[in-house]
Amino acid sequence: xxxxxxxxxxxxxxxxxxxxxxxxxxxxxxxxxxxxxxxxxxxxxxxxxxxxxxxxxxxxxxxxxxxxxxxxxxxxxxxxxxxxxxxxxxxxxxxxxxxxxxxxxxxxxxxxxxxxxxxxxxxxxxxxxxxxxxxxxxxxxxxxxxxxxxxxxxxxxxxxxxxxxxxxxxxxxxxxxxxxxxxxxxxxxxxxxxxxxxxxxxxxxxxxxxxxxxxxxxxxxxxxxxxxxxxxxxxxxxxxxxxxxxxxxxxxxxxxxxxxxxxxxxxxxxxxxxxxxxxxxxxxxxxxxxxxxxxxxxxxxxxxxxxxxxxxxxxxxxxxxxxxxxxxxxxxxxxx
Amino acid sequence: xxxxxxxxxxxxxxxxxxxxxxxxxxxxxxxxxxxxxxxxxxxxxxxxxxxxxxxxxxxxxxxxxxxxxxxxxxxxxxxxxxxxxxxxxxxxxxxxxxxxxxxxxxxxxxxxxxxxxxxxxxxxxxxxxxxxxxxxxxxxxxxxxxxxxxxxxxxxxxxxxxxxxxxxxxxxxxxxxxxxxxxxxxxxxxxxxxxxxxxxxxxxxxxxxxxxxxxxxxxxxxxxxxxxxxxxxxxxxxxxxxxxxxxxxxxxxxxxxxxxxxxxxxxxxxxxxxxxxxxxxxxxxxxxxxxxxxxxxxxxx
Numbered sequence: 001x002x003x004x005x006x007x008x009x010x011x012x013x014x015x016x017x018x019x020x021x022x023x024x025x026x027x028x029x030x031x032x033x034x035x036x037x038x039x040x041x042x043x044x045x046x047x048x049x050x051x052x053x054x055x056x057x058x059x060x061x062x063x064x065x066x067x068x069x070x071x072x073x074x075x076x077x078x079x080x081x082x083x084x085x086x087x088x089x090x091x092x093x094x095x096x097x098x099x100x101x102x103x104x105x106x107x108x109x110x111x112x113x114x115x116x117x118x119x120x121x122x123x124x125x126x127x128x129x130x131x132x133x134x135x136x137x138x139x140x141x142x143x144x145x146x147x148x149x150x151x152x153x154x155x156x157x158x159x160x161x162x163x164x165x166x167x168x169x170x171x172x173x174x175x176x177x178x179x180x181x182x183x184x185x186x187x188x189x190x191x192x193x194x195x196x197x198x199x200x201x202x203x204x205x206x207x208x209x210x211x212x213x214x215x216x217x218x219x220x221x222x223x224x225x226x227x228x229x230x231x232x233x234x235x236x237x238x239x240x241x242x243x244x245x246x247x248x249x250x251x252x253x254x255x256x257x258x259x260x261x262x263x264x265x266x267x268x269x270x271x272x273x274x275x276x277x278x279x280x281x282x283x284x285x286x287x288x289x290x291x292x293x294x295x296x297x298x299x300x301x302x303x304x305x306x307x308x309x310x311x312x313x314x315x316x317x318x319x320x321x322x323x324x325x326x327x328x329x330x331x332x333x334x335x336x
Numbered sequence: 337x338x339x340x341x342x343x344x345x346x347x348x349x350x351x352x353x354x355x356x357x358x359x360x361x362x363x364x365x366x367x368x369x370x371x372x373x374x375x376x377x378x379x380x381x382x383x384x385x386x387x388x389x390x391x392x393x394x395x396x397x398x399x400x401x402x403x404x405x406x407x408x409x410x411x412x413x414x415x416x417x418x419x420x421x422x423x424x425x426x427x428x429x430x431x432x433x434x435x436x437x438x439x440x441x442x443x444x445x446x447x448x449x450x451x452x453x454x455x456x457x458x459x460x461x462x463x464x465x466x467x468x469x470x471x472x473x474x475x476x477x478x479x480x481x482x483x484x485x486x487x488x489x490x491x492x493x494x495x496x497x498x499x500x501x502x503x504x505x506x507x508x509x510x511x512x513x514x515x516x517x518x519x520x521x522x523x524x525x526x527x528x529x530x531x532x533x534x535x536x537x538x539x540x541x542x543x544x545x546x547x548x549x550x551x552x553x554x555x556x557x558x559x560x561x562x563x564x565x566x567x568x569x570x571x572x573x574x575x576x577x578x579x580x581x582x583x584x585x586x587x588x589x590x591x592x593x594x595x596x597x598x599x600x601x602x603x604x605x606x607x608x609x610x611x612x613x614x615x616x617x618x619x620x621x622x623x624x625x626x627x628x629x630x631x632x633x634x635x636x637x
Contacts, residue, residue: 021505024509025504025505025508025509026508028508028509028510029508029538047466048466050466051466051467051468051469052509052511052514053509080594137433180542242353242354242424242523256341259363277595278564279562279564279592279593279595282566283564283565284565284566284567284569284570285567285568286568287504287508287535287538287567287568288504288535288567289501289504289505289508291499292567
């Protein structure tokens with residue numbers, strides 16, 4: 001296949017919601033990329049996008065992408081459609097490099113199968129866990145890699161937003177977004193797996209606020225390597241969180257560290273605390289849209305294709321997130 | 337000192353929406369007082385009494401209520417600089433209305449509810465033909481009518497800026513035709529068109545490429561000593577600014593979201609040629625008074 005002779009990657013985006021527009025725009029400013037096609041089922045959405053993306057093919061059928069000799073495809077459709085679409089992309093050989101917005105699949109079995117397909121394709125793959133590209137979480141990972149806290153013994157993690165804080169009972173908004181674990185919680189789960197390694201769920205509780213059977217809040221405990229203990233608190237019903245916020249408090253034998261989207265604070269025993277804000281961590285990017293991490297994420301995926309190296313967060317790391325989500329749900333239903 | 341700059345000083349609305357780019361914790365710590373319309377209007381008035389020349393705000397129910405309160409006071413010719421659309425509100429509405437299609441229907445209903453015939457007819461034309469220019473015009477007429485319905489004759493709507501999300505997407509997709517239509521349309525309404533951006537160097541490069549006259553547009557963008565939100569870099573943004581002396585650029589985030597103290601922030605702004613104004617948000621009365629006194633002394637006319 002097909003990186004053109006000019007060294008420019010030909011890319012298509014499937015699913016033209018908020019994330020589809022964001023990635024299409026960022027891909028349009030990245031060097032070495034040519035956005036050649038957009039795909040969406042909705043006729044109205046296609047008409048609107050056609051009027052703005054005048055030099056790009058806009059269609060409603062995956063088969064129409066086959067002849068385009070694509071280098072990569074971005075999939076930004078709702079989560080339940082990820083599995084059939086990614087499977088079709090690989091089996092129809094539309095592209096061997098695939099980016100999928102999180103979560104990879106709606107269950108662990110699907111995620112494992114997609115990982116196997118990606119392995120067989122030999123291309124690069126990535127899942128949109130963009131928090132790894134935030135400067136504060138990158139700094140925390142760097143500090144943890146340097147064992148600055150000594151042995152990590154415990155952590156608590158949270159993911160809060162007010163997205164559904166004013167949603168009335170009976171609303172379908174929660175269900176249509178697939179529940180808080182996949183939507184909001186998956187980011188903090190991915191960060192936890194990245195920071196600490198493999199985790200096993202020990203106990204879990206899910207709560208419905210908006211509708212019977214909805215998953216609006218999740219609290220669960222995990223166990224990690226070397227007897228590490230962790231707990232998670234995830235909800236999209238906290239009124240005061242205008243923007244989604246993710247954070248950790250990590251306790252080690254030599255001190256504690258807290259990290260969220262805005263800052264990293266380190267308190268080592270017998271030393272003065274130190275705090276880094278985004279301002280201190282070189283947060284500028286080539287083009288800012290939404291948040292700097294989106295640009296870095298797309299830049300990283302394109303680079304991984306050009307360099308032929310599969311970077312994280314890839315289908316393997318994302319399948320581990322889907323596994324934990326499944327464990328949390330199973331544990332919560334069993335204990336109910 | 338004799339080297340005082342003569343800049344337009346605007347009070348901004350970020351704290352009234354619970355926004356702090358330094359940390360969300362900080363915005364939560366401010367509590368609910370700042371989103372109370374009466375309290376926020378008092379802060380705007382304090383800023384105006386102490387040197388602010390006008391008010392820059394995103395058009396939302398919150399800011400329109402504040403504006404209504406401000407206009408009850410003894411003011412004349414208040415200078416207004418609006419930013420549309422208020423993206424956060426629309427993303428939230430899209431979440432609740434079930435996506436972009438649900439949101440479009442909701443906005444359509446709101447436009448019809450204004451009974452603004454021009455906006456309705458232009459909007460219908462846009463929907464039938466899927467014509468982005470007609471839709472943009474209908475939307476602008478709708479937002480302007482919302483502002484004027486609360487300000488009446490007590491304020492001048494001097495400029496209307498496209499929110500950064502629209503500006504950045506337009507830049508990324510090379511929508512020169514859209515920007516030109518927007519500029520022409522706003523001038524026909526006798527309002528200065530503007531652009532909010534956090535990709536200032538990129539915008540300057542594109543506008544030069546598209547031959548857009550910098551004298552005809554207002555730009556609001558981040559300028560601060562630590563390069564916060566100055567993309568791709570502080571140096572590139574400073575260079576870009578130095579090439580457009582004829583422009584009308586207002587600096588935002590001059591305090592880098594509270595990371596810098598006002599005196600050091602102002603020292604940096606004074607060294608930037610071609611900046612024509614600054615916008616600063618305030619969340620406490622004392623903060624409003626002291627900040628604008630200082631801004632007036634060091635930068636104002």
